[in-house]
Amino acid sequence: MSMLCVSTELSSSEWASWVQAIGTILAVIAAACIAAWQSSMQHMSALALQKEERRARRVELAKTFLALCTNCAKAARHFTEQMHDREAVFKIATRETYFDFSELQALQNATSNIPLHELPHSLVSLAMVLGATVRQYAQLVDMAVARHRSMNADEFAHLFTTLREITASLEATRDDVNALKKADGDA
16 A cells, blocks of 8 residues: 555555545435435336326226216106106196106206316216216206197107107116226226
């Protein structure tokens, strides 16, 4: 060591100072690298957590949408059975028979307020179909109640056929959503 010190004209204490300075610089660089790595890992972990939260929210929205489809189909089936003939429509229109117009309106409001931008893309078209179908059903019921006295036999036949077709459409939409849910492994 003294021979090395002589050729560079540095004493042992000066060499110790240089080694300590270089070690300090390397320690600072290592600490910065470790901090950057930890920050990167924390960022990747936060992104993964955010992605998982978005996925869980979409799964929950899909489940909620399926429940809404199921409830719309059940309600339409019930309302269609309730409006099974001309006499039944007359009794509903004159309030002799209870008909839950509020529930039909609530279903129409719920389907028109579905947050399409938050649904998985595979459900957007089905949500639009559901909203349009429930709206058509409600309009048909309103029309029948308003015009029941002036409707002829053919118009009543058309009403009952259309109510059954709309109910079948709502059930098909429910089945399509359920099939998508099962295909995504969320059964």
